[in-house]
Amino acid sequence: MERIIFHVDVNSAYLSWNAVWDLQHGSSLDLRTIPAIVGGDPESRHGIVLAKSSPSKKYGIKTGETLFSALMKCPDLKIVPPRYSMYLKASDAMVEILREYSPVIERYSIDECFMDMCHIRKEDAVSVATGLKDRILKELGFTVNVGISTGKLLAKMASDLQKPNKVHTLYKEEMAQKMWPLPIEDLFMVGPRTAEKLRKMNIHTIGQLANTDPSFLHERFKKYGHMISCYARGIESSTVKNEGTVEMKGMGNSTTLPFDFTDRISCHNVLLSIGETLVPRLRRAGKKAKTLSVHIRYSDFTSISMQNTLPFSSDSTSLLMEEACALFDDMWNGEPVRHLGISFAQLEDRFREQLSLFPDHKSEKMKKMDQVMDLIRKNFGEEALIRATFLHSPVRAFSGGVVEKDYIFMNSHL
DNA sequence: TCTGGGGTCCTAGGACCC
DNA sequence: TCTGGGGTCCTAGGACCC
Incomplete structure (x- = not known):
């Protein structure tokens, strides 16, 4: 049968959703009816078009192009920031x-x-x-x-x-x-x-x-x-996969830096800040990772990646980030860095403990610390606890993930 | 004011074992 | 010193999707 x-x-999902949210919160202007786009912030070098209204299509504006280029095509273009949690x-x-x-x-x-x-x-x-x-x-x-x-x-x-x-x-x-x-x-x-x-x-x-x-x-x-x-020829017979039936193969997080970084310690701090959101996400998914890879994009847009398969799998922020920094040191050629990323592969179930003949007290302690940190952040917010290394650093303690905080529940009626 | 971020899958080459 | 093939796993990079 x-x-x-x-x-x-x-x-135009992002743009439509921005438009509806604005209308529901007192705006009289419907972004969908004017040349408008959802775009990142050029100041922090995230300046590309994420979504566009149909009037802006008439100007030849394309998803993925720079805001600069979009503004050249349509100087009156209305640009609104993305709101991922909404x-x-x-x-x-x-x-x-x-x-x-x-x-x-x-x-x-x-x-x-x-x-x-x-x-x-x-x-x-x-x-x-x-x-x-x-x-x-x-x-x-x-x-x-x-x-x-x-x-x-x-x-x-x-x-x-x-x-x-x-x-x-x-x-x-x-x-x-x-x-x-x-x-x-x-x-x-x-x-x-x-x-x-x-x-x-x-x-x-x-x-x-x-x-x-x-x-x-x-x-x-x-x-x-x-x-x-x-x-x-229209030949394809895959089934519709219900939610929760698809196994996660990998997980990653990356970010374009607000300016090119040229020193090792700042890059390490970025990797740590990525880890602070990524590893807890890994734990929440009930996984630990056996393979870790680091990705570098240089200022000339060339990019390299390197991966390392651990002899065991882990969900410890400290341990995984130590590996990430070591990989970075191995691969970095000293050129200015534009973008950094970490991803995990070969994920395993978190609670399938590999028994060790000799209990490792240090890793036991780190695991408990991760648990406590997860708990504190869950109860008191992400920034209730930040690594000391970020106190005097220009790098934000958390990067990637969802940052929207001012969300008001979406009204389902206009 | 040059070019985001999160994924999956495939390929080619190399290491290593039998 | 030179010569095999098959299988598996790992790695770096690149293609595609949204």
Whole structure:
């Protein structure tokens, strides 16, 4: 029996959510109706476009470009800062509604969900999706696109067809008409690099890709070639993965520094501050890490990474950060540093203790200290406790993660 | 006023063992 | 001194997604 899958995609998510929040808190201006973007702070070198309103699209503004460049295209552009914790609440509020329609929902990202809708009839799909879309608009104040098909890939391609506030179907029999004329880079998993290579091979549309010999694509692009060949022909059969059923493979945190750092100690402090949010997150996820990697981006934008697999796995902030600093010292060439990151891989369950013949009193103590610090911060706030090394340092004691504090619960009615 | 941050997966090469 | 192949694990980098 054929499946029915919905893909729900919030239109200009960050910008819409900012707009709705502002309206609900007394603003008379709807950001969605003017050239506006959500953007980072150029002062701290986070100045890129994160989301844009549709009027700003008319100026040719693209997600990911610099605010400087966006302002050149539209000097009157309204720029608002991101509010990540509010986005999480908005996303949760939407998922709560989706759950009334299906027990199997996969949160693909903060603003996209797949829904297994196999319990409805194909001929009812469009009206159910339309009802869902309209309800989200009425109750939460923002628009979504809903894509409908028999699989996740085509549902996702469908939700991308025409925006905003639309329901589209993209069944196999509609591919030739709706999907194949599209440019190659519109296909899921074909990014700018691959699109360029394909164009050089005279493949410009998804239809042309679908008609290219799969074995040729496999030869040229290996496994990846086989995959995009299947995608172009609508072949894909993965299931909708309910929340909590997907195992976390890795976890990381990184940050662009407000200016280039040229001394080792400041870089170490940044790594420590990343660890102060990252390792507690690891512990909250019930994991410990066996592999740790450090990433450096230099001021010329070249970047390097190095990883180290420990003989055991750990969730101790002090131990892991000691490793991170040691790795940094190994790999740093002394050039100015623009960006630093740490990530963990080979995660294991936290409570699967590896017994040691000789109890290590130092690590026992460090583990207890981590627990106490987690507890104090949970009860008294993140900044109730900071490492002494940050007292006289320009580096903030915490970096990455969610920093929004002034959130007021999102009103579900306008 | 040049270019964010959090993920996943794949590849190629090397180490090491049998 | 030179010559094998298979399997597994690790590493650095790069592609893609949002």
